[in-house]
Amino acid sequence: MKMVMAIVPSNTAEQVLDALVNAGHTATYAETRGGMLRQSQYSLFIAVKKDRLEEVLKIIEGSCRTQVQMGRRLEKEKSSQQRTPVTTDVGGAITFVWDIDRIETF
16 A cells, blocks of 8 residues: 655645545545745645556646746845846645555554
């Protein structure tokens, strides 16, 4: 068994969850905040058999796309303050996969 933790944007979380359920998977999720822009996202936890891992990852990938967001950062210098252009990736998903050695329910 594998555990997949996927961090997905809140605006695509419902789509990811629906796609996982329609494919016969289950997920536990929690609303979280973080990243450079402190945006709302969902952390999904999916226990999956090893032979279905790639299917789960493709579902997540198919539902989440990375977008580039432009902004400006204030630079404080001795003589003046300037705003410099900044780009950051938003959206998309970050996934972590690890082995499950043991599962117990109480």
